[in-house]
Amino acid sequence: xxxxxxxxxxxxxxxxxxxxxxxxxxxxxxxxxxxxxxxxxxxxxxxxxxxxxxxxxxxxxxxxxxxxxxxxxxxxxxxxxxxxxxxxxxxxxxxxxxxxxxxxxxxxxxxxxxxxxxxxxxxxxxxxxxxxxxxxxxxxxxxxxxxxxxxxxxxxxxxxxxxxxxxxxxxxxxxxxxxxxxxxxxxxxxxxxxx
Amino acid sequence: xxxxxxxxxxxxxxxxxxxxxxxxxxxxxxxxxxxxxxxxxxxxxxxxxxxxxxxxxxxxxxxxxxxxxxxxxxxxxxxxxxxxxxxxxxxxxxxxxxxxxxxxxxxxxxxxxxxxxxxxxxxxxxxxxxxxxxxxxxxxxxxxxxxxxxxxxxxxxxxxxxxxxxxxxxxxxxxxxxxxx
Numbered sequence: 365x366x367x368x369x370x371x372x373x374x375x376x377x378x379x380x381x382x383x384x385x386x387x388x389x390x391x392x393x394x395x396x397x398x399x400x401x402x403x404x405x406x407x408x409x410x411x412x413x414x415x416x417x418x419x420x421x422x423x424x425x426x427x428x429x430x431x432x433x434x435x436x437x438x439x440x441x442x443x444x445x446x447x448x449x450x451x452x453x454x455x456x457x458x459x460x461x462x463x464x465x466x467x468x469x470x471x472x473x474x475x476x477x478x479x480x481x482x483x484x485x486x487x488x489x490x491x492x493x494x495x496x497x498x499x500x501x502x503x504x505x506x507x508x509x510x511x512x513x514x515x516x517x518x519x520x521x522x523x524x525x526x527x528x529x530x531x532x533x534x535x536x537x538x539x540x541x542x543x544x545x546x547x548x549x550x551x552x553x554x555x556x557x558x559x
Numbered sequence: 560x561x562x563x564x565x566x567x568x569x570x571x572x573x574x575x576x577x578x579x580x581x582x583x584x585x586x587x588x589x590x591x592x593x594x595x596x597x598x599x600x601x602x603x604x605x606x607x608x609x610x611x612x613x614x615x616x617x618x619x620x621x622x623x624x625x626x627x628x629x630x631x632x633x634x635x636x637x638x639x640x641x642x643x644x645x646x647x648x649x650x651x652x653x654x655x656x657x658x659x660x661x662x663x664x665x666x667x668x669x670x671x672x673x674x675x676x677x678x679x680x681x682x683x684x685x686x687x688x689x690x691x692x693x694x695x696x697x698x699x700x701x702x703x704x705x706x707x708x709x710x711x712x713x714x715x716x717x718x719x720x721x722x723x724x725x726x727x728x729x730x731x732x733x734x735x736x737x738x739x740x
Binding site for chain 1: 581583595605608609610611613614616617618619620621622623625626627629643644646647648651652653715721730
């Protein structure tokens with residue numbers, strides 16, 4: 365399973381649910397798989413995709429919030445698993461594309477290439493709905509459950525690199541405003557109104 | 560409201576008046592007063608503990624995207640842990656929040672290790688384009704915090720409220736009681 369194919373599977377499986385993407389290749393592949401207003405592409409803040417997803421899930425408990433993170437990014441903010449583990453938002457689905465490398469920066473090996481187990485880390489911190497998957501069938505089945513069963517979900521997807529050839533929109537304010545409008549939370553300043 | 564210390568009660572009133580109902584924080588001693596007063600007197604405010612200040616800013620960014628008006632509380636030492644979140648998420652995406660920073664390293668400091676970052680807080684805020692206001696007295700705390708919050712949410716840029724030690728360290732905090740919470 366490569367990351368782009370898995371991302372396509374995710375985009376096909378969700379309806380209007382928001383997807384927050386970690387910077388670099390996870391965001392590029394999400395754009396390639398299907399640009400949609402409910403995609404929040406980060407262009408920096410490495411490590412924080414799961415935290416952004418957590419905050420969104422806490423603010424909007426009726427929304428199922430998906431995050432596509434990378435192994436290198438999650439390793440940079442492992443404390444996020446502890447916070448997710450005790451706040452336990454049932455509507456958060458954290459997907460970790462684990463290619464065991466910093467693929468965006470040239471393929472240097474991460475700790476997961478040396479045995480670090482991010483699903484076990486999530487379970488140790490209190491997440492109970494977890495899976496590690498390595499095939500499209502298993503990933504599809506995990507997503508189908510995570511869409512409807514209580515989380516927080518942490519799905520570690522072992523993926524091959526997919527060398528994305530496209531990039532999402534660059535304008536950060538555009539990404540934010542389009543995203544917030546898509547989830548029914550348009551910023552007041554974008555709407556106009558009474559003088 | 561006359562809960563002591565008055566500056567801490569002012570922080571709670573100010574953030575509440577600015578419309579904030581979510582506080583994400585990494586604690587320090589002065590901020591423990593704010594957290595206690597929030598717990599006791601502001602039942603509609605949710606507090607979330609983060610493991611690190613940068614994580615707190617990420618969580619607060621997600622809260623804002625979901626329609627909340629978040630506050631982040633931290634000690635000045637934690638600003639150093641947060642710079643990538645501030646410069647590559649909050650500022651370029653114009654994600655506003657009220658940031659309340661309990662100062663170390665300023666007048667009244669006893670710990671050498673707190674001084675360099677304390678001295679750097681204002682120049683760092685200026686360099687990355689974050690407006691900041693220093694609270695002067697207990698009496699003006701509520702209004703200052705409220706105005707910084709309202710400006711942040713109104714202009715969609717994070718706003719920083721600095722609480723100097725001369726405000727938070729006087730009077731000395733009460734002796735800590737050894738009781739289970």
